[in-house]
Amino acid sequence: MQNPGPDPGRYKHMAVIETRDIVKRFGEITAVAGVNLEVESGECFGLLGPNGAGKTSLIKMVTAVSPITAGRAWVAGMDVTRKPREIKAHLGVVPQEENFDPDFSVLKNLLVFARYFDIPSTEARRRALENLQLFELAGRQKARIRELSGGMKRRLLIARALINQPRILVLDEPTVGLDPQTKHLVWQKLNSLKEQGTTLLLTTQNMGEAAVLCDRLAIMNEGRIVALGSPKELVAEYGGKQIIEAKLDSVERDLIRAELKKQGFYWQELGDALYIFQPDGPGLSEPLKEHLGVVCQRVPTMEDVFLRLTGRTLQE
Numbered sequence: 001m002q003n004p005g006p007d008p009g010r011y012k013h014m015a016v017i018e019t020r021d022i023v024k025r026f027g028e029i030t031a032v033a034g035v036n037l038e039v040e041s042g043e044c045f046g047l048l049g050p051n052g053a054g055k056t057s058l059i060k061m062v063t064a065v066s067p068i069t070a071g072r073a074w075v076a077g078m079d080v081t082r083k084p085r086e087i088k089a090h091l092g093v094v095p096q097e098e099n100f101d102p103d104f105s106v107l108k109n110l111l112v113f114a115r116y117f118d119i120p121s122t123e124a125r126r127r128a129l130e131n132l133q134l135f136e137l138a139g140r141q142k143a144r145i146r147e148l149s150g151g152m153k154r155r156l157l158i159a160r161a162l163i164n165q166p167r168i169l170v171l172d173e174p175t176v177g178l179d180p181q182t183k184h185l186v187w188q189k190l191n192s193l194k195e196q197g198t199t200l201l202l203t204t205q206n207m208g209e210a211a212v213l214c215d216r217l218a219i220m221n222e223g224r225i226v227a228l229g230s231p232k233e234l235v236a237e238y239g240g241k242q243i244i245e246a247k248l249d250s251v252e253r254d255l256i257r258a259e260l261k262k263q264g265f266y267w268q269e270l271g272d273a274l275y276i277f278q279p280d281g282p283g284l285s286e287p288l289k290e291h292l293g294v295v296c297q298r299v300p301t302m303e304d305v306f307l308r309l310t311g312r313t314l315q316e
C-alpha cells in the first residue's frame with residue numbers, strides 16, 4: 001500500500017515545505033531527478049545552483065504551478081497535488097520571470113492580484129500601498145508596467161507576493177539583474193520578513209546572497225541536491241583548511257597532476273588555473289610548491305565548495 005504521507009493534523013511537527021523523491025521531466029529531459037527537501041518553519045532555505053540545475057522546475061512543482069512528474073510534495077502539511085488552491089493561499093510566490101498585466105498600472109496590478117485571495121477591496125488597497133512604500137515604489141503607483149526599470153519590476157514582484165500576507169515566501173532568483181543598491185534593499189526586506197517569522201525558500205546563483213540570507217543551503221546540480229548544510233558547514237566540509245591557487249604550466253601539466261595525486265590532494269582545474277583544496281595536515285611539499293607558481297593562498301569560500309562539488313563555477 002502506498003504511504004499516504006503526513007496529514008494536516010500533524011503539520012505542526014513536520015517541515016513547512018517537504019518533498020519526497022520529487023521528479024520533473026520534460027520529455028527526454030529530467031530537470032529534477034529525485035529531490036528530498038525539508039524547509040523548517042521560520043528558516044531561510046536557499047537552493048544554490050547554476051543555470052539549468054533544476055531550481056525553477058523544483059520551485060514550480062512545490063508552489064503548484066506545474067505538475068509533479070513523480071514523487072510528492074507538501075506545503076503547510078497539505079499535499080500539493082491534492083490541495084493546490086489551499087496551498088496557493090498560504091504562499092507568496094516571486095517567479096523568475098515577471099508576469100504582470102502590461103495594460104494595468106502598478107497599483108492596479110496589485111489590486112487585481114489581491115482578488116485571487118478574496119481580500120476585501122479597501123484592505124487590498126491599504127496593503128498594496130503599504131507594500132509599494134516598503135519597496136520604495138510609492139511614487140510609481142500610477143505608472144504602467146512598461147515604464148518600470150528591471151529593478152523596479154523585481155521589487156514589485158515581491159510587493160505583489162506579499163499581498164496575501166503569506167507565512168511562506170518562495171522566491172525564484174529574487175535579485176537577479178539588480179544593481180547593488182537595490183539588491184541590498186531586497187536583502188534587508190527579506191531579512192526583516194524572516195525576523196517576523198516568515199519562512200523563506202529562495203533560489204539563487206549568487207553565492208553572496210546565499211551566504212547573507214540563508215540559514216541552510218542545498219547545492220543543486222543537474223537536477224540533484226549534491227550537498228546540504230549551513231553556509232559555514234558547507235565551507236568547512238568541502239572547502240578544507242585553505243585554497244591554494246596556482247597556474248598550471250602546460251609543459252609540466254601531467255607531472256604536476258601526478259604529484260598532486262600521489263600526495264593525496266584534491267584539486268580542480270579551470271583553464272590554466274589550478275585550485276588545490278588543502279585539508280588539515282601537511283601542506284604542499286617544497287619541490288611541488290616551486291614547480292607550481294603559486295598565485296595565492298586563501299580561505300575557502302562557497303565558490304570553492306561549488307567548484308568542488310560540481311566541477312564548474314556558478315557563472316558558466
Ligand SMILES: Nc1ncnc2c1ncn2[C@@H]1O[C@H](COP(=O)(O)OP(=O)(O)O)[C@@H](O)[C@H]1O
Pocket residue numbers: 026029030031049050051052053054055056057058
Ligand atoms: N518548459 C520546459 N520545457 C522543456 N525543458 C525545460 C522546461 N523548463 C525547463 N526545462 C529544462 O529543465 C532543466 C532545468 O531547468 P530549470 O528548472 O529552469 O533550471 P534553473 O532554474 O536551475 O536554471 C534545463 O535543462 C531546462 O532546459
Ligand SMILES: [Mg+2]
Pocket residue numbers: 055056057096172
Ligand atoms: Mg531558474
